[in-house]
Amino acid sequence: MRIWPSPFVLPSLPFALLLPFCFFVALLLRFGAGRDDAAVGELQHNRLHPPDTREIQQCLSPDLEAEESTSGRFFAAVIDAGSTGTRLHLFEFSHELEQEPSTFKLEAEIYKEIKPGVSCFAKTPELAAENVRELLLTAKRQIPAELWAKTPIAFRATAGVRLLSEKEAEAILSEIESEVLSSGLLVDDDAVGVLSGTDEGVFGWFTLNFLLARLEGVLERQSKAVAALDLGGGSTQVTFLPNDFNAALKGLSKQKYAHKLKIFDHELRLYTHSYLGNGLVASRLGIAKLSSPDWKPGAMPSLHTHCLPKGFVLDDWDYAGNVWLISASSNTGFAQCLEIAKQYVQNVTDVKRVPQLADAGTELFMFGYFYDRALQANVVHYSLEQLGGQAQVGDFRVAAERACAIPPEAIGPEPWQPWQCLDLTYIYTLLHFGYGLPDEKTIYMTKKLRAMEVSWALGAAFHLLNTYHDNMKRERHEQLQAALARDREELEQRRRAVEEREAAADARIAELANSRNLLQSEQRLIIRLVNAVCSVLSHLCHWLSDGATHLLIALRIIS
Numbered sequence: 001m002r003i004w005p006s007p008f009v010l011p012s013l014p015f016a017l018l019l020p021f022c023f024f025v026a027l028l029l030r031f032g033a034g035r036d037d038a039a040v041g042e043l044q045h046n047r048l049h050p051p052d053t054r055e056i057q058q059c060l061s062p063d064l065e066a067e068e069s070t071s072g073r074f075f076a077a078v079i080d081a082g083s084t085g086t087r088l089h090l091f092e093f094s095h096e097l098e099q100e101p102s103t104f105k106l107e108a109e110i111y112k113e114i115k116p117g118v119s120c121f122a123k124t125p126e127l128a129a130e131n132v133r134e135l136l137l138t139a140k141r142q143i144p145a146e147l148w149a150k151t152p153i154a155f156r157a158t159a160g161v162r163l164l165s166e167k168e169a170e171a172i173l174s175e176i177e178s179e180v181l182s183s184g185l186l187v188d189d190d191a192v193g194v195l196s197g198t199d200e201g202v203f204g205w206f207t208l209n210f211l212l213a214r215l216e217g218v219l220e221r222q223s224k225a226v227a228a229l230d231l232g233g234g235s236t237q238v239t240f241l242p243n244d245f246n247a248a249l250k251g252l253s254k255q256k257y258a259h260k261l262k263i264f265d266h267e268l269r270l271y272t273h274s275y276l277g278n279g280l281v282a283s284r285l286g287i288a289k290l291s292s293p294d295w296k297p298g299a300m301p302s303l304h305t306h307c308l309p310k311g312f313v314l315d316d317w318d319y320a321g322n323v324w325l326i327s328a329s330s331n332t333g334f335a336q337c338l339e340i341a342k343q344y345v346q347n348v349t350d351v352k353r354v355p356q357l358a359d360a361g362t363e364l365f366m367f368g369y370f371y372d373r374a375l376q377a378n379v380v381h382y383s384l385e386q387l388g389g390q391a392q393v394g395d396f397r398v399a400a401e402r403a404c405a406i407p408p409e410a411i412g413p414e415p416w417q418p419w420q421c422l423d424l425t426y427i428y429t430l431l432h433f434g435y436g437l438p439d440e441k442t443i444y445m446t447k448k449l450r451a452m453e454v455s456w457a458l459g460a461a462f463h464l465l466n467t468y469h470d471n472m473k474r475e476r477h478e479q480l481q482a483a484l485a486r487d488r489e490e491l492e493q494r495r496r497a498v499e500e501r502e503a504a505a506d507a508r509i510a511e512l513a514n515s516r517n518l519l520q521s522e523q524r525l526i527i528r529l530v531n532a533v534c535s536v537l538s539h540l541c542h543w544l545s546d547g548a549t550h551l552l553i554a555l556r557i558i559s
Contacts, residue, residue, distance in 0.1 A: 073107075073147075078156065086118055148185055202270060208365055229364060231370045234281065258270070366444065393431050400424035
């Protein structure tokens with residue numbers, strides 16, 4: 001199974017999300033086995049490669065400055081495939097062309113959700129691809145056509161797909177990959193994959209503190225980051241910056257509970273963990289199975305629970321592609337539901353107490369199903385901005401007691417209504433008996449901040465943009481290196497040609513020198529021969545002269 005294989009200082013502006021340092025997330029991927037999410041039921045798929053470290057860089061890539069200098073806007077699309085729905089997060093960014101090109105604003109988020117989650121299509125993966133196709137069309141309708149090829153997109157599945165078998169997950173992802181690759185948007189080799197629980201927690205923490213404008217103060221040690229608690233359908237994440245890192249990790253595996261986040265050369269050591277199987281919907285099934293000790297794998301999908309209204313029956317509850325019949329036990333109510341939820345959290349799952357979360361100085365922000373159920377139970381009140389509000393942990397207990405007392409005939413038609421008792425009881429149990437939060441602990445529930453969804457998607461979008469432009473820079477660097485290599489090869493060829501010509505000239509010079517030496521030797525030989533001939537001729541002349549003299553003398557004597 002694939003994973004993706006990912007900042008930002010936010011000025012204190014009341015209504016704009018100004019990014020003065022370009023704030024893009026870069027990943028330093030160092031793969032490791034057995035990280036995070038090794039909880040009950042998870043398979044380590046081959047697309048799952050969680051990174052150990054995230055690094056936030058402070059420079060905007062020059063190609064982005066040049067590329068966006070004419071349009072002033074650009075987009076990034078993230079599709080979050082959760083266990084209960086598939087959600088499009090399309091982020092629009094802009095910058096003022098008259099100002100410094102590295103001054104950016106996060107303008108808007110376009111959000112759309114389709115239910116159910118893709119994990120429900122384990123037997124029919126082509127239907128999962130149809131849902132994704134609809135989201136892709138929605139994104140393309142919002143993005144100018146000339147920017148499609150410059151808009152990076154990533155599809156990331158979370159706990160719902162992580163709980164499937166390798167074969168089922170790969171079938172779904174392969175169908176979806178075909179849709180994404182043919183979308184016309186900008187895709188890379190890992191455009192479709194599975195988000196690790198660690199990434200989910202860290203990206204969620206980053207998004208929350210980014211939207212709250214806490215990051216700059218954290219780096220300058222002028223303010224504290226808030227803790228992020230996210231409750232999804234299949235898993236739940238807890239992430240915070242410990243006051244005392246060693247104390248927070250005492251007795252825990254740093255490989256599973258620690259994560260390094262580098263921001264502008266500052267290293268933050270986060271406590272983060274994702275509990276697979278402790279999501280809201282997964283816990284419904286887990287608690288119902290725990291309430292049905294006679295049920296065995298392979299048996300009829302029929303369970304009972306203490307957490308439904310007395311006499312209530314759900315005969316078509318669909319989870320991860322399986323349809324279950326869930327009925328109320330003979331003895332129902334908050335006390336019975338709380339007891340079985342405690343057994344599930346404390347004995348079946350691996351939830352750890354987190355003492356720092358209970359400290360008065362630690363601000364807890366919760367999102368995902370924490371907000372949804374709090375809103376439905378009037379723990380927080382509705383606002384058009386979906387900002388949420390403040391409550392106490394004990395308010396979930398009060399809401400659960402109230403929900404567990406609702407008679408069957410008062411259950412509304414909404415799919416969540418029959419589960420109110422179980423959901424609220426489980427949330428209270430997770431917070432109080434799992435993490436160890438006292439009833440009086442103040443908590444904040446939210447869905448949106450500054451009109452942006454609080455989720456891991458925004459952090460993922462920054463990573464996506466950075467990856468895109470890093471790839472462009474890398475390609476340009478590789479092209480430059482290739483050009484330099486070609487130039488070096490050409491220069492080397494020219495050097496070799498010059499050396500060959502010099503060698504030929506040296507050989508010719510040597511040849512001429514040899515010829516000159518030979519001529520000089522021949523000249524000396526000729527001179528010696530001439531001298532010898534001259535000497536012989538001289539002697540011959542002397543002999544002839546002497547002979548003539550003697551002949552004349554002889555003739556005189558005779559005469």
